[in-house]
Amino acid sequence: MSSRPLNDEEVLNQMNKMVAFIKQEALEKAREIRVKADEEFAIEKAKLVKQEQLAIDAQHEKRRKGVEVAQKIAQSTLTNKSRLKLLHRREEHLQDLFSTSRSSILSLATDEGRYVQFLEGVIIQAYLQILEPSVTVHSRKQDVDVVSRASESAATLYKEISGRDVEFEVQGTLSDEGAGGVKLISGTRRITLDNTLDERLRLLEDRMLPEIRKDLFGANENRKFYT
Amino acid sequence: MAAQQSQGIQTLLEAEKEAAKIVQQARQYRVQKLKDARSEATKEIEEYKKAKERDFKAFEQSYAGTTSNAQTAVDNETEIKLQAISESYTRSKDLVVKKLLDRVVLVKPELHRNLKKLGA
Numbered sequence: 439m440s441s442r443p444l445n446d447e448e449v450l451n452q453m454n455k456m457v458a459f460i461k462q463e464a465l466e467k468a469r470e471i472r473v474k475a476d477e478e479f480a481i482e483k484a485k486l487v488k489q490e491q492l493a494i495d496a497q498h499e500k501r502r503k504g505v506e507v508a509q510k511i512a513q514s515t516l517t518n519k520s521r522l523k524l525l526h527r528r529e530e531h532l533q534d535l536f537s538t539s540r541s542s543i544l545s546l547a548t549d550e551g552r553y554v555q556f557l558e559g560v561i562i563q564a565y566l567q568i569l570e571p572s573v574t575v576h577s578r579k580q581d582v583d584v585v586s587r588a589s590e591s592a593a594t595l596y597k598e599i600s601g602r603d604v605e606f607e608v609q610g611t612l613s614d615e616g617a618g619g620v621k622l623i624s625g626t627r628r629i630t631l632d633n634t635l636d637e638r639l640r641l642l643e644d645r646m647l648p649e650i651r652k653d654l655f656g657a658n659e660n661r662k663f664y665t
Numbered sequence: 666m667a668a669q670q671s672q673g674i675q676t677l678l679e680a681e682k683e684a685a686k687i688v689q690q691a692r693q694y695r696v697q698k699l700k701d702a703r704s705e706a707t708k709e710i711e712e713y714k715k716a717k718e719r720d721f722k723a724f725e726q727s728y729a730g731t732t733s734n735a736q737t738a739v740d741n742e743t744e745i746k747l748q749a750i751s752e753s754y755t756r757s758k759d760l761v762v763k764k765l766l767d768r769v770v771l772v773k774p775e776l777h778r779n780l781k782k783l784g785a
Contacts, residue, residue, distance in 0.1 A: 453676055463684065468687050487710055490706075531754040539762050539766060599782070654754055655753050
């Protein structure tokens with residue numbers, strides 16, 4: 439390296455080199471900045487988009503589930519309504535059956551022979567249930583005679599079966615609208631036994647429901663256990 | 666000589682200024698890019714949202730269709746079952762009425778099982 443001072447041409451050369459160097463450095467720095475900017479841009483954008491997408495997805499999932507649940511509820515409501523309709527229809531038929539039988543028993547009392555037999559049986563049953571020495575037999579006004587006779591033979595049979603005596607009194611106090619039968623009240627007026635046709639039918643209506651169901655509508659297909 | 670030197674320094678200073686400008690431009694570019702990132706992301710998100718909305722609407726439509734179908738199907742089934750019930754009833758009604766009436770008059774008087782017949 440010469441230490442003599444540089445002439446004009448060399449100075450210019452050096453200057454240009456330095457200027458070029460500065461420029462070059464600047465350009466490189468600028469390039470770096472740009473490249474980094476592009477990278478950051480992509481990352482930032484992807485991050486934002488992803489974030490929002492997740493939120494939107496979650497929202498839609500919820501709405502979707504809501505619709506599904508609503509649909510299930512609707513289906514269940516339909517099934518329920520349908521079942522209720524079926525039950526309602528069965529109930530209607532059942533009521534019809536009972537009202538028919540209630541009007542039918544009115545004719546039972548007209549068959550004299552059977553009616554007397556029935557009365558006898560019913561009165562003995564009542565005696566045997568009450569097991570008191572003295573009773574009052576209530577009947578319909580039109581039945582008083584028949585019932586008196588029946589009570590008499592019933593008392594004899596009662597003595598045969600149980601060895602006990604019974605003293606009875608017949609009163610025609612029952613309503614004439616009833617179908618027939620008797621009502622017994624013990625002498626001390628503490629025990630009442632309703633053995634009228636109406637009451638017996640009512641009891642039957644209640645107790646026979648499973649059997650009635652089976653006869654009218656067939657056995658239950660879903661039932662698994664019977665005692 | 667001094668004039669030459671100061672001229673040289675001047676040129677260098679200008680070169681520095683230019684360089685700074687270039688770098689400054691690059692920095693501005695960066696800032697702009699970041700803003701762009703935000704706005705473009707928003708745009709993309711909007712697109713996505715709309716697409717999802719469309720999907721969902723289609724889904725809802727299909728469900729509405731199935732519910733009305735289900736309604737009519739259930740109604741028809743119910744109607745058939747109701748018919749069956751009524752028919753079965755009319756068939757068996759008399760039988761059951763007779764059963765009831767027979768049992769109303771059926772009596773079996775018995776002494777209570779814990780008691781014994783009294784007397785000789």
